Amino acid sequence: MAGGNIDAAAKEMEALHVGKAQETKQENLNKVASVEDVTSPKELKVSDSNDGAPGAQSSPPEDGDDAVHGAAASVAAKKKKKKSKANRKKDPLQKTDPPSIPIDELFPSGDFPVGEIQEYKDDNLWRTTSEEKREQERLQKPIYNSVRRAAEVHRQVRKYMRSVVKPGMLMIELCETLENMVRKLIKENGLQAGIAFPTGCSLNWVAAHWTPNSGDKTVLQYDDVMKLDFGTHIDGNIVDSAFTVAFNPMFDPLLQATRDATNTGIKEAGIDVRLCDVGTAIQEVMESYEVEIDGKVFQVKSVRNLNGHSIEPYHIHAGKSVPIVKGGEQTKMEEGEFYAIETFGSTGKGFVREDLECSHYMKNFDVGHVPLRVAKSKQLLGTINNNFGTLAFCRRYLDRNGETKYLMALKNLCDVGIVQPIPPMCDVKGSYVSQSEHTILLRPTCKEVISRGDDY
Numbered sequence: 001m002a003g004g005n006i007d008a009a010a011k012e013m014e015a016l017h018v019g020k021a022q023e024t025k026q027e028n029l030n031k032v033a034s035v036e037d038v039t040s041p042k043e044l045k046v047s048d049s050n051d052g053a054p055g056a057q058s059s060p061p062e063d064g065d066d067a068v069h070g071a072a073a074s075v076a077a078k079k080k081k082k083k084s085k086a087n088r089k090k091d092p093l094q095k096t097d098p099p100s101i102p103i104d105e106l107f108p109s110g111d112f113p114v115g116e117i118q119e120y121k122d123d124n125l126w127r128t129t130s131e132e133k134r135e136q137e138r139l140q141k142p143i144y145n146s147v148r149r150a151a152e153v154h155r156q157v158r159k160y161m162r163s164v165v166k167p168g169m170l171m172i173e174l175c176e177t178l179e180n181m182v183r184k185l186i187k188e189n190g191l192q193a194g195i196a197f198p199t200g201c202s203l204n205w206v207a208a209h210w211t212p213n214s215g216d217k218t219v220l221q222y223d224d225v226m227k228l229d230f231g232t233h234i235d236g237n238i239v240d241s242a243f244t245v246a247f248n249p250m251f252d253p254l255l256q257a258t259r260d261a262t263n264t265g266i267k268e269a270g271i272d273v274r275l276c277d278v279g280t281a282i283q284e285v286m287e288s289y290e291v292e293i294d295g296k297v298f299q300v301k302s303v304r305n306l307n308g309h310s311i312e313p314y315h316i317h318a319g320k321s322v323p324i325v326k327g328g329e330q331t332k333m334e335e336g337e338f339y340a341i342e343t344f345g346s347t348g349k350g351f352v353r354e355d356l357e358c359s360h361y362m363k364n365f366d367v368g369h370v371p372l373r374v375a376k377s378k379q380l381l382g383t384i385n386n387n388f389g390t391l392a393f394c395r396r397y398l399d400r401n402g403e404t405k406y407l408m409a410l411k412n413l414c415d416v417g418i419v420q421p422i423p424p425m426c427d428v429k430g431s432y433v434s435q436s437e438h439t440i441l442l443r444p445t446c447k448e449v450i451s452r453g454d455d456y
Contacts, residue, residue, distance in 0.1 A: 093105055093106055095156070097160070098160050098164075098181070099156045099157065099160055099181060099184075099185055100184065100185075101185075102184065102185055102186070102187045103149055103152050103153050103156070103185050103186065104149065104187065107149075107152075110145060111145065112145055112148035112149045112151075112152050113148060113151075113152055114148065114448065115148065115151060115441075115448045115449045115450040115451065115452050116448070116449040116452035117446050117447070117448055117449075118266070118267070118446065118447040118448075118449065119446055119447070120270050120271065120446065120447060121270070123272070124270060124271055124272065127271075127444060127445050127446070128445055128446060130444075130445065133444035133445045134444075134445055136444045137443055137444055137445060140336075140443075143237060144441070144443075144448075146234040146235050146237045147234065147237040147238075147239060147338075147439075147441070147450055148450065149186075149234050150186065150196075150232040150233055150234045150237060150238070150239040151232070151239045151241075151439070151450045151451050153182060153185045153186045153232045153239075154230070154231075154232050154239050154241055154451055154453075155451070155453040155455075156185060157178060157181050157182050157185065157230075157232075158228070158230075158241075158243065158453070158455065159453070159454075159455060160181065161174075161177070161178050161181075161228065162245070162455065164177070165220070165226075165228075165245055166220075166247075167220055167221055167222040167224075167247055168219060168220065169219065169220045170217065170218070170219055170220075171201055171203075171212045171216065171218040171219070171220060172212040172214075172216050172218075172396075174201060174220065175198075175199040175201060175211055175212060175396075176396075178199055178228075178230060179195055179199055179230075182194070182195050182230070182232055183195065186232055186234070190386075190387070191236070191314075191387075191388075191389050191391075192234070192235055193233070193234050193235070194232075194233065195230070195231065195232065195233075195391075196230075196231030196232055196233040196238045196239070196240065196316065196391055196392075197230070197231045197240075197316055197360070197362075197391060197392035197393075198211045198230075198359065198360055198392060198393065198394035198396070198397065199211055199228070199229070199230045200227060200228070200229035200230065200242070200360075201226055201227070201228055201229075202226070202227045202229075202424065202433075203218075203220075203224050203225065203226055203227075204224060204225050204431070204432055204433070205348060205426055205427045205428060205429050205430060205431045205432065205433060206355075206356065206424050206425070206426050206433070207227070207303060207306060207344050207346070207352050207424075207425045207426065207427060207433040207435070208227065208229065208306065208344070208352075208424070208425045208435070209359075209360050209422050209423065209424045209425055210356065210359065210424040211359045211360065211394050211396070212359070212396070213357065213359050213394070213395045213396065214395065214396055214399050222247050222248060223247075223248050224246070224247075225244060225245075225246045225251055225254070225255075225432045225433065225434060226244065226245045226246070227242060227243075227244050227433070227434065227435040228242060228243055228244070228245055229241075229242035229435065229437065230242070231316070233314075233391070235313070236313035236314035236391075237313060237338075238311050238313075238314075238316055238338075238439070239439050239450055239451050240311060240316065240340040240342075240437060240439050240451075241340075241437050241438055241439055241451035242342060242435050242436065242437035243435075243436060243437075243455070243456055244258065244434040244435055244436065246434075250291075250292065250293055250294075251291065251293070251432065251434070253289055253290065253291040253292075253300070254289070254291045254300060254345060254347065254432060254434045255434050255436075256289065257285075257286050257288075257289035257291075257300040257345045257434070258286070258343045258344065258345045258434045258435055258436040259436045259456060260285050260286075260289075261282045261283075261285045261286040261302070261324070261343040261345065261436070262282075262341055262342065262343045262436040262437060262438060264281050264282055264284075264285045265278050265281065265282045265308065265322065265324070265341040265343060266341050266438060266440055266447075266449055267281075268281045268282075269322075269333060269339060269341060269440060269442070269447065270333060270442065270447060271333060271334060271335050271442050272332050272333065272334075273332065273333050274329075274330055274331070274332055274333075275320065275321070275322055275323060275328050275329045275330075275331050275332070275333065276323065276326065276327065276328040276329055276330055278322055278323070278328075278341075279322065279323030279324055279325050279326055279327070279328040280325075280326040280327075282302065282323075282324045282325075282343055283302045283324060283325045283326055286300055286301070286302045286324070286343060286345050287299060287300060287301060287302060289345070291347060293347065293432070298347040300345040300346070300347065301345065301346050301347075301348075301349070301350030302324045302325045302343065302344070302345065302346075302350060303324065303344035303345070303346050303350050303351065303352055303427065303433065304323075304324070304325045304350055304351060305351055305352060306324065306342075306344045306352060306425065307321040307322055307323050307324060307328075307342075308321070308322030308323075308324070308339060308340050308341045308342045308343075308437075309321055309322060309339070309340050309342075310322075310337055310338065310339050310340075311338040311339065311340055311439065312338070314365075314389055314390045314391060315365050315390060316362075316391070316392060320333075320337075320339075322339060322340075322341060322342075324342075324343045324344065333442060334442070335442055335443075335444055336442060336443075336444070337441075337442050338439060338440070338441050338442075338450075339439070339440050339442070340437055340438070340439050341437065341438055341439075341440055342435065342436065342437030342438075343435070343436055343437070344433055344434070344435050345433065345434050345435075346427050346431055346432070346433045347431045347432045347433075348427035348428040348430075348431025348432075348433070349427055349428055349431070350427070351427065352425040352426055352427050352433075353425070353426060354423040354424070354425060354426075355423070355424060355425075355426040356423065356424040356426065357423075357424075358421045358422070358423040358424070359394045359395055359396075359424075360392055360393075360394055360421070360422035360423070361392065361393055361394065361395075361410065361414070361419050361420065361421055361422060362390065362391070362392040362393070362419065362420050362422060363384055363385075363388065363389065363390050363418060363419050363420075364390075364417060364418060364419070364420050365390045367417060367418050370416050370417065370418050372412070372413075372416070374409060374412055376405075376406070376408070376409040377409040377412045377413055379409075380398075380403065380406050380409040380410060380413065381413060381418065383398065383401055383403055384413075384419070387401055392422065395410075398410075436456065438450075438451045438452060439451045
């Protein structure tokens with residue numbers, strides 16, 4: 001009797017043990033199933049195999065805890081990887097030397113560097129805090145951003161050119177290096193973005209509007225005074241800025257005269273300011289300078305028949321002129337206008353005339369339909385309309401667009417008044433002329449020197 005009771009108890013204990021084992025196994029299977037909701041079988045297999053040492057046997061199927069642990073680790077690792085990818089921000093592009101990254105890619109937000117801000121003075125000081133004027137500026141932000149993008153291209157290109165321009169360079173090589181860099185950084189796109197006018201690199205007594213034509217062999221010399229004047233544009237919003245390069249330090253006072261005169265003109269400019277008052281201030285500063293060249297002292301003179309000018313979309317020389325001598329127009333500057341404040345200082349007569357071979361041309365802004373009889377003239381006008389519109393161009397640009405044997409057709413377009421030739425402007429031979437120029441915007445609340453940079 002006693003032996004029979006022991007067997008029954010043993011069987012009872014065995015059944016209890018088996019039941020618990022089955023419950024444990026079922027719990028493990030449930031855990032695996034819940035993990036499978038977020039992890040594929042393939043991932044579980046990879047995770048299980050990676051958890052063991054190389055060459056080790058895989059865990060037996062009934063070992064549920066190991067399987068669950070491996071699957072959970074795989075899911076955690078996957079989530080961590082996704083989180084790290086989400087948190088990892090793409091590194092911003094950095095400027096290169098030489099510049100090679102388009103400006104809009106350096107500033108992906110679309111907000112480009114603001115130029116130098118100068119407050120209005122006297123009767124216009126109230127504009128600085130006017131909420132109404134600030135709202136007007138917010139409405140103009142797309143235009144401001146366009147011209148600031150063009151200005152940043154100008155700054156980067158001229159900074160690079162200053163580092164590479166040296167005596168012995170071919171002038172045509174210098175111009176093409178500069179222009180190709182502008183095309184790359186601004187992402188040249190027909191009339192929407194590109195070069196605003198030909199690169200002026202006038203030497204010595206040539207004050208403005210000279211660029212080499214194809215085949216020109218002029219070489220930059222140590223004793224040359226070169227005016228580097230180039231423009232950029234976005235949607236016709238033009239940045240026009242220039243500086244002078246001289247390797248011989250004896251020309252430093254001449255260069256300083258135009259820099260100071262231009263900065264004076266910028267300081268005096270403003271809403272409701274008369275253009276003649278700006279000219280008077282410029283001349284006073286310019287002609288306070290003297291320069292000694294080869295033992296002879298010259299007073300620096302303002303070139304009286306060269307001026308700054310207002311700028312409008314696709315119209316580099318708009319309706320108003322900013323004189324650089326006293327006695328100019330009584331016309332006032334107005335809110336929202338763009339101006340190129342530029343000054344020329346000369347050791348010669350301070351008066352320029354047209355001379356040398358023409359390289360610059362520009363379609364007249366207000367020209368209407370003019371009938372043309374010559375087929376080549378019609379074809380050339382089509383090239384001009386498609387590639388330049390009313391922006392200035394030069395013969396090298398026509399060559400670049402595949403035009404050949406076009407000089408007679410170009411002359412015909414000039415003769416009928418569709419295109420205007422813009423020949424070089426020269427003082428007396430043997431003199432030296434320097435130039436300095438900035439583009440400013442008369443915003444409703446302040447004055448912004450759009451093209452200002454660390455260099456000038």
